[in-house]
Amino acid sequence: MEKTDVITIGAGGGAYPGAFELSRANRKVVMVDIKGVTSGNCLSEGCIPSKTVRETAVMFSRSRRFASYGIDGKIFVDYSKIVEHKDAVQQARYAMHERELSSFPGLELVKGMAEIQDDHHVLVHTESGDKEYSADYIIIASGSESWRPSIEGIERCIDSRDIFSLNPTLRQVPESLTVIGGGYIGLETASMFAALGSKVTLLEFMPRVLSNMDEDFVSGLVSLLDPSIEILTSASVTRVVDDGKAKRTSFTLNGKEREVESDVVLCATGRRPVIPEGADRIGIRRTKNGITVDASMRTNIDNIYATGDVNGLKPLFHAAVRMSLVAAHNILSGRKTSDYVDLLSIPTTVFTIPAGAVVGVTRKEASGIRLIEGHYRFEGDSRAQIFGETEGEIRLFFDAMTTKLVGGWVMGIDAGNLIGEIAAALSLGAKAIDLANMSNQHPMASEGISSAAREVV
Numbered sequence: 001m002e003k004t005d006v007i008t009i010g011a012g013g014g015a016y017p018g019a020f021e022l023s024r025a026n027r028k029v030v031m032v033d034i035k036g037v038t039s040g041n042c043l044s045e046g047c048i049p050s051k052t053v054r055e056t057a058v059m060f061s062r063s064r065r066f067a068s069y070g071i072d073g074k075i076f077v078d079y080s081k082i083v084e085h086k087d088a089v090q091q092a093r094y095a096m097h098e099r100e101l102s103s104f105p106g107l108e109l110v111k112g113m114a115e116i117q118d119d120h121h122v123l124v125h126t127e128s129g130d131k132e133y134s135a136d137y138i139i140i141a142s143g144s145e146s147w148r149p150s151i152e153g154i155e156r157c158i159d160s161r162d163i164f165s166l167n168p169t170l171r172q173v174p175e176s177l178t179v180i181g182g183g184y185i186g187l188e189t190a191s192m193f194a195a196l197g198s199k200v201t202l203l204e205f206m207p208r209v210l211s212n213m214d215e216d217f218v219s220g221l222v223s224l225l226d227p228s229i230e231i232l233t234s235a236s237v238t239r240v241v242d243d244g245k246a247k248r249t250s251f252t253l254n255g256k257e258r259e260v261e262s263d264v265v266l267c268a269t270g271r272r273p274v275i276p277e278g279a280d281r282i283g284i285r286r287t288k289n290g291i292t293v294d295a296s297m298r299t300n301i302d303n304i305y306a307t308g309d310v311n312g313l314k315p316l317f318h319a320a321v322r323m324s325l326v327a328a329h330n331i332l333s334g335r336k337t338s339d340y341v342d343l344l345s346i347p348t349t350v351f352t353i354p355a356g357a358v359v360g361v362t363r364k365e366a367s368g369i370r371l372i373e374g375h376y377r378f379e380g381d382s383r384a385q386i387f388g389e390t391e392g393e394i395r396l397f398f399d400a401m402t403t404k405l406v407g408g409w410v411m412g413i414d415a416g417n418l419i420g421e422i423a424a425a426l427s428l429g430a431k432a433i434d435l436a437n438m439s440n441q442h443p444m445a446s447e448g449i450s451s452a453a454r455e456v457v
């Protein structure tokens, strides 16, 4: 039995930043991950590879406006080069993570599957046998995995791993693509492949896509997407059949049976938390969305924390990073909570083309607060004009009583970047006047943030 101060289950975003922090404070930390590397699903199949493909799709659609067409009248993308680039980005980052890890000599990464035995003991199943650890604290950061409904023929669908993992099975842009699921993964993938030339149909079971996000935000964002993407909502998929030539996806829409034919069907029906073996046995409280934690990331068992996707609060990499640091800080301060996660200041970006990003309180969440809004349209924005992408807006929400910034969204150019400034202002407690007085860089789209704030002062 090996004794350690802290053991993390998983070595992704919910684990390693906190592990580094603890190691810097001379705590002995063991990270356990079945992959045997740090960085988790974000790098293996998530944000990094998907944004690599997405950004190449953006570059392609931007540059095709200035391309001339060959005799066959066609311009096409060499997808193998995109895959090559994506794999190279992933490899480079794996190497970077390995170097980073080796700079923490007191930190051990064990390749294996962790099983919780009790509140202080973890058994790790490794290739060379089982190892037992005793730890003062356990951080569960086991992440999430894609989930498929039990639909006939669902095994004929690919999932995001087939596109984004290293050396992926999808090697070319499908002529036609059906996407099952209108969450952010489904929409982003629909958007990037439409930009690369696929004919895309997206089927969503709920009455609208991104059903857990602000309705006005979502309808604004959807109106900016490539209109060639056919989005069908309240569509319930019943069957996927392969007739040898194409995949036929059957679904019910308005009580009628319909069918769409495509080369590839992507199943993007959501992700579920990965609950480590033993967690239920020792009574760690959870719901179907994940392990229940308070803002300090503590579970119902005092010395066990649950960070990242596994707690279901905000399944995004940067949220996991913040959560892991919060857990580390609270472990370092003993039984007293010294840090907590403020979910309202963590932005969410849907990387469609164009992207939409949101943070804090918007109209949907504003019960009890009267909001005033500052608004900026990209129509008149210099950077948006430079790119010829003038659709979309920045919208800021302020508490009418205090003029404090409580939320905001951006849809259109640079959304994923602009939301960072809004989130920073929000977490620092900025008021409308503070933002209005900012001298944002010209000619960049961030000028719209101060301009929107000036609408309300």
Ligand code: ADP
Residues within 6 Å of the ligand: 009, 010, 011, 012, 013, 014, 015, 032, 033, 034, 035, 039, 040, 041, 042, 112, 113, 114, 115, 141, 142, 143, 144, 274, 276, 277, 307, 308, 309, 310, 316, 317, 320
């Ligand atoms: P998060 O961003 O929430 O940390 P990730 O999915 O990026 O989530 O990382 C979770 C990591 O945990 C993945 O690399 C996964 O393989 C690993 N993992 C999940 N369950 C276990 C387990 N029981 N033992 C070891 N590793 C695990």
